[in-house]
Amino acid sequence: MRECEKVLDYFNDELSEGEKEQFERHLESCEDCREEIEELRSLTDDLPFSSEPVDPPEGMKDRVLGAVFAEEETEEKSQEEENVVPLEQHLEQDSSREVDRPTRSNRQAWLMRGLAAALVASLVGNVFALTGGEETVSEPPAVESTDQVNQRVSLEGESTPARASAAMIRQNGSQLLTLQAEQLEPLQGDEVYQVWLLNGDEPYRAGTFVANQNGEGAVAFSMDQLPSELDWDAVAISKEPNAQSQTPQGEVILSSSL
Amino acid sequence: MMALITEKKGCVMSNRDLEYYQKMIEGDKQSLEAIYDKYEKLLYSFVIKLSSDHSLAEEVLQEVFIKLWTQKAKYDNTKGKFSSWIVTITRYTAIDIIRSKKESVSLEEETDVPEEQSESVEDLVEWKEKSSTIRKALDQLSDEQRKIVDLFYFKGCSQSVIAKECDLPLGTVKGRLRLALKHLRKNLATVKGGIRDA
Numbered sequence: 145m146r147e148c149e150k151v152l153d154y155f156n157d158e159l160s161e162g163e164k165e166q167f168e169r170h171l172e173s174c175e176d177c178r179e180e181i182e183e184l185r186s187l188t189d190d191l192p193f194s195s196e197p198v199d200p201p202e203g204m205k206d207r208v209l210g211a212v213f214a215e216e217e218t219e220e221k222s223q224e225e226e227n228v229v230p231l232e233q234h235l236e237q238d239s240s241r242e243v244d245r246p247t248r249s250n251r252q253a254w255l256m257r258g259l260a261a262a263l264v265a266s267l268v269g270n271v272f273a274l275t276g277g278e279e280t281v282s283e284p285p286a287v288e289s290t291d292q293v294n295q296r297v298s299l300e301g302e303s304t305p306a307r308a309s310a311a312m313i314r315q316n317g318s319q320l321l322t323l324q325a326e327q328l329e330p331l332q333g334d335e336v337y338q339v340w341l342l343n344g345d346e347p348y349r350a351g352t353f354v355a356n357q358n359g360e361g362a363v364a365f366s367m368d369q370l371p372s373e374l375d376w377d378a379v380a381i382s383k384e385p386n387a388q389s390q391t392p393q394g395e396v397i398l399s400s401s402l
Numbered sequence: 403m404m405a406l407i408t409e410k411k412g413c414v415m416s417n418r419d420l421e422y423y424q425k426m427i428e429g430d431k432q433s434l435e436a437i438y439d440k441y442e443k444l445l446y447s448f449v450i451k452l453s454s455d456h457s458l459a460e461e462v463l464q465e466v467f468i469k470l471w472t473q474k475a476k477y478d479n480t481k482g483k484f485s486s487w488i489v490t491i492t493r494y495t496a497i498d499i500i501r502s503k504k505e506s507v508s509l510e511e512e513t514d515v516p517e518e519q520s521e522s523v524e525d526l527v528e529w530k531e532k533s534s535t536i537r538k539a540l541d542q543l544s545d546e547q548r549k550i551v552d553l554f555y556f557k558g559c560s561q562s563v564i565a566k567e568c569d570l571p572l573g574t575v576k577g578r579l580r581l582a583l584k585h586l587r588k589n590l591a592t593v594k595g596g597i598r599d600a
């Protein structure tokens with residue numbers, strides 16, 4: 145293919161690294177191609193605004209910003225956080241599954257990011273605590289965190305290959321429930337996975353999450369929002385038609401006693 | 403008159419964006435949050451238009467805002483509006499992630515079309531202003547032209563895939579696409595003009 149015929153594939157980032165370099169050298173000397181690319185850019189400029197508005201899922205902002213702010217902190221505090229939630233096993237599994245994807249190495253860190261994010265979010269004062277809509281009480285930023293894993297359980301279900309593990313973490317006097325799941329079924333439409341804590345028969349909402357394409361999901365929930373005098377008997381995950389269920393509407397897929 | 407007002411608004415908006423962006427570079431989390439709040443729904447809706455996949459859309463947004471925050475992607479205000487820049491970053495990030503999923507997961511399932519909101523409550527003035535005119539302009543294209551724009555821009559397909567899908571000789575794809583996009587530009591001007599006259 146002549147260089148000038150690669151304009152579209154260059155624009156759509158379809159060229160291999162070598163082809164791309166070659167084409168970029170060509171661009172330096174070919175004004176036509178430079179103009180065509182500029183023209184494509186300006187002609188397509190407005191197209192994103194044709195998107196029909198779709199409501200993002202509940203809690204997305206908390207999850208995304210939590211993960212974003214965790215980026216720099218994970219580098220600084222990786223030691224600390226790995227002590228809190230050992231995710232090495234997951235990371236190993238993930239990387240073996242994704243060996244043929246060298247360019248996307250950071251994808252493997254998805255789970256890590258989700259959870260680390262949640263932890264960091266709570267470190268910076270619950271501003272982005274993953275709570276699913278309820279009001280959160282801000283705490284002053286903690287300089288030194290004193291995280292301590294109080295309890296860790298594995299959740300199981302009879303009719304699903306999905307697995308999850310949950311941990312109660314005590315941090316500066318408040319409790320955080322963290323949960324990570326894998327091999328989840330994909331969700332349809334507004335469906336979400338809802339975490340519940342049970343006091344006797346009474347379910348309390350304890351975080352909402354969705355599964356990524358690899359069937360993985362993670363959530364961290366500040367227990368400060370729940371009545372502190374209650375004892376928790378079990379933790380469960382159900383698939384709910386949307387993020388608004390106040391009691392489990394869907395089937396409980398995974399659970400464990402506490 | 404209306405064009406003047408629109409331009410003025412656009413100008414004010416991008417200055418605010420630039421202000422947020424510069425504060426964000428200095429490490430101000432509130433400014434990143436402000437950018438997020440402003441663009442969340444547009445970018446989310448855009449990725450769903452690109453991929454029809456809700457969980458993927460969240461992943462893409464996460465990646466986009468990580469690129470912003472860690473400055474792996476840098477905005478240069480001399481090269482255009484912040485909104486154009488952030489949708490472009492989002493498009494490339496989405497294409498990249500969709501492509502890597504397709505390579506590693508062979509049993510790619512078509513997910514169902516997301517539920518769309520009936521009422522239009524976009525917070526973003528630019529979106530509100532542009533969406534209906536662009537949709538109208540797209541509607542006025544021929545089916546073939548709409549398809550080629552969709553495959554190229556929204557699906558990020560290569561030239562050879564477009565040639566196959568549209569049953570065109572490889573060498574004619576670029577010409578057809580440019581024609582379709584110019585047609586779209588003309589339609590946009592007509593639609594806008596119509597609104598102004600009304």
Ligand SMILES: [Zn+2]
Nearest residue numbers: 147148174177
């Ligand atoms: Zn050329």
